[in-house]
Amino acid sequence: MNRDTDFLVIGSGLAALSYALQVADVGRVIIVTKSSIDNANTRYAQGGIAAVVGGKEEQMESHIEDTMVCGSQQSDRDVVEMVVRGATNAIFNLSEWGVRFDMAECGEEYKLAREGGHSEHRILHHKDLTGFEIEHRLVEQVRKHPNIEVLEHHFAVDLLTQHHLGKLVKRSLPGTECYGAYVLDIVNKRVFTLRAKRTIVATGGIGNVYHTTTNPSIATGDGVAMVHRAKGHIVDMEFVQFHPTALYNPGERPSFLISEAVRGFGAVLRTQRGEEFMEKYHPMGSLAPRDVVARSIDNELKISGEEYVYLDITHKPAKEIIAHFPNIYEKCLTVGIDITKDMIPVQPAAHYLCGGVWVDKNSRSSIEQLYAIGEVARTGLHGANRLASNSLLEAVVFASAAARHSVIGLDSEVLPEIPDWDFRGTTNTEEMVLITQSIKEMQQFMSYYVGIVRSNIRLERALQRLQIIYEETEHLYRRNTISVPLCELRNMVEVSYLVIKQAMAQKHSIGLHYSIDLQ
Numbered sequence: 291m292n293r294d295t296d297f298l299v300i301g302s303g304l305a306a307l308s309y310a311l312q313v314a315d316v317g318r319v320i321i322v323t324k325s326s327i328d329n330a331n332t333r334y335a336q337g338g339i340a341a342v343v344g345g346k347e348e349q350m351e352s353h354i355e356d357t358m359v360c361g362s363q364q365s366d367r368d369v370v371e372m373v374v375r376g377a378t379n380a381i382f383n384l385s386e387w388g389v390r391f392d393m394a395e396c397g398e399e400y401k402l403a404r405e406g407g408h409s410e411h412r413i414l415h416h417k418d419l420t421g422f423e424i425e426h427r428l429v430e431q432v433r434k435h436p437n438i439e440v441l442e443h444h445f446a447v448d449l450l451t452q453h454h455l456g457k458l459v460k461r462s463l464p465g466t467e468c469y470g471a472y473v474l475d476i477v478n479k480r481v482f483t484l485r486a487k488r489t490i491v492a493t494g495g496i497g498n499v500y501h502t503t504t505n506p507s508i509a510t511g512d513g514v515a516m517v518h519r520a521k522g523h524i525v526d527m528e529f530v531q532f533h534p535t536a537l538y539n540p541g542e543r544p545s546f547l548i549s550e551a552v553r554g555f556g557a558v559l560r561t562q563r564g565e566e567f568m569e570k571y572h573p574m575g576s577l578a579p580r581d582v583v584a585r586s587i588d589n590e591l592k593i594s595g596e597e598y599v600y601l602d603i604t605h606k607p608a609k610e611i612i613a614h615f616p617n618i619y620e621k622c623l624t625v626g627i628d629i630t631k632d633m634i635p636v637q638p639a640a641h642y643l644c645g646g647v648w649v650d651k652n653s654r655s656s657i658e659q660l661y662a663i664g665e666v667a668r669t670g671l672h673g674a675n676r677l678a679s680n681s682l683l684e685a686v687v688f689a690s691a692a693a694r695h696s697v698i699g700l701d702s703e704v705l706p707e708i709p710d711w712d713f714r715g716t717t718n719t720e721e722m723v724l725i726t727q728s729i730k731e732m733q734q735f736m737s738y739y740v741g742i743v744r745s746n747i748r749l750e751r752a753l754q755r756l757q758i759i760y761e762e763t764e765h766l767y768r769r770n771t772i773s774v775p776l777c778e779l780r781n782m783v784e785v786s787y788l789v790i791k792q793a794m795a796q797k798h799s800i801g802l803h804y805s806i807d808l809q
């Protein structure tokens with residue numbers, strides 16, 4: 291049975307839920323989300339949300355400067371200003387929805403933390419479980435709202451445009467319009483047409499394109515791939531952020547994050563032979579910026595052929611370690627590592643996508659009636675590298691901008707008739723191994739050739755390997771009954787292609803794009 295709505299929101303992380311809550315009094319909202327509602331990157335965020343609340347001009351200027359510096363001056367300054375200055379409103383909204391942030395002893399001010407790249411304490415947090423608290427509270431609000439319907443275990447397959455009316459749609463031509471999406475009901479195994487006056491893509495990141503990632507399994511770049519197939523503009527895909535210190539625990543996905551705060555507390559990085567190596571790469575040693583540390587570890591691993599280095603905090607008093615990092619201590623114990631006595635094996639892991647769907651300051655994509663918010667969107671905030679804890683803030687600020695803009699002119703919208711999903715010729719169900727093996731191969735070469743350190747030959751090799759997987763996947767897609775793993779593989783192939791091609795087009799080593807062949 292096909293459906294119609296005013297607002298179709300794809301995803302159920304912070305960006306999606308905060309948008310839905312802001313438009314639900316104006317029209318009907320349907321949220322489709324491919325897993326359970328709270329299975330999103332948002333839930334995993336530990337550090338917090340960078341925000342100068344009710345701040346003095348000087349403090350906001352400092353947040354703006356830190357963001358610009360971290361982004362290698364490639365950020366759009368207007369956007370940076372908009373996000374930093376939008377923080378007070380964003381935190382007000384979150385608090386109204388019930389999110390609790392830790393307060394200072396006096397009980398009247400927020401307890402603020404500081405992270406790498408920030409020159410001041412400005413991170414609001416809820417213990418080290420900020421994302422969990424945010425997701426949990428917003429889900430409560432969404433569930434209560436009579437105008438919001440949540441379709442869990444529903445997978446958005448493709449966006450609807452004039453292409454589905456038999457018209458030619460080109461990326462180079464303006465005027466493409468979005469009318470909703472084809473949605474796969476995973477439980478009942480059927481695809482239906484969900485027409486919407488406004489479609490909002492809030493599908494999060496792409497971490498699973500890589501072998502090792504801190505992202506949960508939902509992060510397969512579906513939004514980027516869908517918008518690209520619909521002929522929208524995708525930019526800055528070469529800027530993929532790797533977190534330097536994820537726990538090395540083969541077989542565990544997502545990788546558990548060992549927070550930067552551990553290095554801030556005095557932990558040092560060592561090779562497997564116990565030698566400190568960061569002094570060779572940066573005067574700040576183990577406290578060097580995130581991208582430098584990730585590159586240095588990558589280099590050490592390429593030289594040694596090993597899979598991990600060590601993070602050593604054993605020289606600090608056990609009591610203090612446990613008091614500062616109770617979660618990390620507990621987690622490591624579960625895999626047999628007592629961090630007060632043992633060094634922690636770590637390796638870099640894909641963490642965050644700075645590029646994505648091009649949007650303007652109202653979160654509008656290059657396709658009409660289509661908005662993108664959260665990690666899937668490239669707003670211009672992050673430039674060539676993201677400042678820690680800026681992404682949650684960006685998600686809320688741009689969700690509000692989208693909400694304000696997307697309610698305009700809603701009543702006058704008339705949706706065209708869209709043909710039903712065509713099942714013809716798709717009756718096979720081939721072995722899963724054909725899909726899982728392709729995913730593994732792709733993750734391997736993306737990690738080794740298109741990861742932290744790149745070169746012309748590595749990118750060319752990756753493209754050649756991807757071409758083979760692309761052809762095999764398209765063949766499978768045409769012959770097979772639609773399934774989530776197959777759609778995700780197809781999307782990850784599309785996303786990998788964009789990362790490789792946009793990396794190849796970069797003329798400089800800048801921010802997160804580092805090539806040994808470029809200055």
Ligand SMILES: Cc1cc2nc3c(=O)[nH]c(=O)nc-3n(C[C@H](O)[C@H](O)[C@H](O)COP(=O)(O)OP(=O)(O)OC[C@H]3O[C@@H](n4cnc5c(N)ncnc54)[C@H](O)[C@@H]3O)c2cc1C
Pocket residue numbers: 300301302303304305306322323324325327329330331332333334335336337338339340420421444445446447492493494495504505506508509512513547641642663664665666678679680681682683685
């Ligand atoms: C371990 C970790 C720690 C982090 N710590 C911080 C931090 O401290 N501070 C900070 O600012 N940022 C942090 N980040 C980044 C931040 O959490 C994310 O960038 C942010 O939560 C993204 O929110 P989102 O709403 O855009 O997407 P997500 O929260 O990832 O939600 C995406 C949603 O889209 C759904 N979806 C995807 N594809 C489809 C599809 N085809 N059909 C239907 N639904 C779909 C998913 O199921 C999910 O519900 C961290 C990230 C990780 C992984």
